[in-house]
Amino acid sequence: MIKIDIQKKLHGSGGEMELICNFEIKQNDFLAISGPSGSGKTTLLRIIAGLEECKGEIVVENKVWQNKKIKLPPQKREVGFVFQDFALFPNMNVLENLLYVKKDKEFAHKLLKMAGLTELAKRYPNTLSGGQKQRVALCRALMRKPKILLMDEPFSALDPQMREKLQNDIAEFHNKFNLTTIMVSHSPSEIYRLANKMIVLNNGKIEKFSSPKELLLKTSGSAKFAFEGKIIDIVGVDVINIAIVSIANQIAEVVISKKEAKDLKIGDKVVVSSKAYNPLIRKI
Amino acid sequence: MSLDLTPFLLSFKLAFFTTVILLVIGIPFAWFLSSTKSRFKPVLEAISALPIVLPPSVLGFYLLVFLSQSSPVGRFFMEMFGVKLVFTFEGLVVASSIYSFPFMIQPLQNGFENVPKNIIESSYLSGKGKIETLFKVILPNMKTFLLTAVIITFAHTVGEFGVVLMVGGSIPGKTEVASVAIYDYVETLDYESAHIYSLIMLAISFTVLLFVYMFNEKQKKRFL
Numbered sequence: 001m002i003k004i005d006i007q008k009k010l011h012g013s014g015g016e017m018e019l020i021c022n023f024e025i026k027q028n029d030f031l032a033i034s035g036p037s038g039s040g041k042t043t044l045l046r047i048i049a050g051l052e053e054c055k056g057e058i059v060v061e062n063k064v065w066q067n068k069k070i071k072l073p074p075q076k077r078e079v080g081f082v083f084q085d086f087a088l089f090p091n092m093n094v095l096e097n098l099l100y101v102k103k104d105k106e107f108a109h110k111l112l113k114m115a116g117l118t119e120l121a122k123r124y125p126n127t128l129s130g131g132q133k134q135r136v137a138l139c140r141a142l143m144r145k146p147k148i149l150l151m152d153e154p155f156s157a158l159d160p161q162m163r164e165k166l167q168n169d170i171a172e173f174h175n176k177f178n179l180t181t182i183m184v185s186h187s188p189s190e191i192y193r194l195a196n197k198m199i200v201l202n203n204g205k206i207e208k209f210s211s212p213k214e215l216l217l218k219t220s221g222s223a224k225f226a227f228e229g230k231i232i233d234i235v236g237v238d239v240i241n242i243a244i245v246s247i248a249n250q251i252a253e254v255v256i257s258k259k260e261a262k263d264l265k266i267g268d269k270v271v272v273s274s275k276a277y278n279p280l281i282r283k284i
Numbered sequence: 285m286s287l288d289l290t291p292f293l294l295s296f297k298l299a300f301f302t303t304v305i306l307l308v309i310g311i312p313f314a315w316f317l318s319s320t321k322s323r324f325k326p327v328l329e330a331i332s333a334l335p336i337v338l339p340p341s342v343l344g345f346y347l348l349v350f351l352s353q354s355s356p357v358g359r360f361f362m363e364m365f366g367v368k369l370v371f372t373f374e375g376l377v378v379a380s381s382i383y384s385f386p387f388m389i390q391p392l393q394n395g396f397e398n399v400p401k402n403i404i405e406s407s408y409l410s411g412k413g414k415i416e417t418l419f420k421v422i423l424p425n426m427k428t429f430l431l432t433a434v435i436i437t438f439a440h441t442v443g444e445f446g447v448v449l450m451v452g453g454s455i456p457g458k459t460e461v462a463s464v465a466i467y468d469y470v471e472t473l474d475y476e477s478a479h480i481y482s483l484i485m486l487a488i489s490f491t492v493l494l495f496v497y498m499f500n501e502k503q504k505k506r507f508l
Contacts, residue, residue, distance in 0.1 A: 081406070
């Protein structure tokens, strides 16, 4: 059982706000934390790791990491941390990066083998691709056999194919080592694939705390498909108006009414949804 | 004419001791400066940079006053170590350490600030303390800055003149370093010796700087 009940004043881009988080997760849970940027996600992760000061309590498997009297430094908290930008030690090769944490060659080789990195063991970080670096970072974080694995947007610097590979590795490691994992992520597909619990953080407060299935699949109204997008243009063609919407990596045209055309402007964030139709599915 | 190399040996001996002492003091001090949020930081930075802007004669004069045996510092060294600090080699080392202080501190401070914060945090999260992190992660990742600090401090000490002349006098074999020796030759109109000494200084300085810049270029390529 991991119990987190913390408060911290933050000076964000939108002025002062207070980060207040109170939740519990069980051992072997995979918790995803999502929410707009500046909502305190990374800070929460850093607080759990002991990298930032805060008020409150953190208890991990009956061991107090922080309360009014105790505050364990990062060195004494059994966490593994995967940074967004890898943070590998540039002066050490892949194997040395792992062995720096713990001189356990057997375990290091086992992790590298699981991540398919055995052949890269003697390479230095600056010769690796982003995906390889992040997998090394993941292996390094696991060398301590952590009670909690913390990951701060581990996929954000990677291209889609690399994401896929890293997702597989994370899922495999999580199950194999009975990890408790907390991951900050923006991507619904990654969260859905990996996590069994999900927190939506907004302005420092927990807005929703449930399963990804419940939070991600349920879209408002009775819509079956809903995508968030941004209007990049509105054009009038003959008698109809068309909004050009950018959704993820795609550009779509959506017919809108005259009134809608008046209310919407370029740059607006919108939800494009559809109710009753047969979605077509085709392998690519 | 046979060339007397003693002044050069003295210069290098002085530069060597100064560099070692400053390295030992400079690493913790620069690390503190790079990581502190204290409001006294600008004050400390200003004090440590003073030798850059002060005329050597001013610094030399103050050092002469502070290091003499009638001052507390001079008396302390006399009583504790039996060392006289004025017109002696030991005094030159102390004076040079103060004079070259900013040349060690500033590259080191830049170096510490240049090491990404998250690799330092990664080391803490790997269970390592500050000292181990310093020697195994931070210093190896600021090699160019470390080398720059060492070489510049060394070269600057070899090249100093005003302070060593005032604090050391010009005692042959004891405090007459190369730069002072050249001055003495010029004063006695021995231009030939002055030429030879100057040329040697020029060659050494150029070689040292060339080496630093070449190494830095290589390091940049390795890590980028």
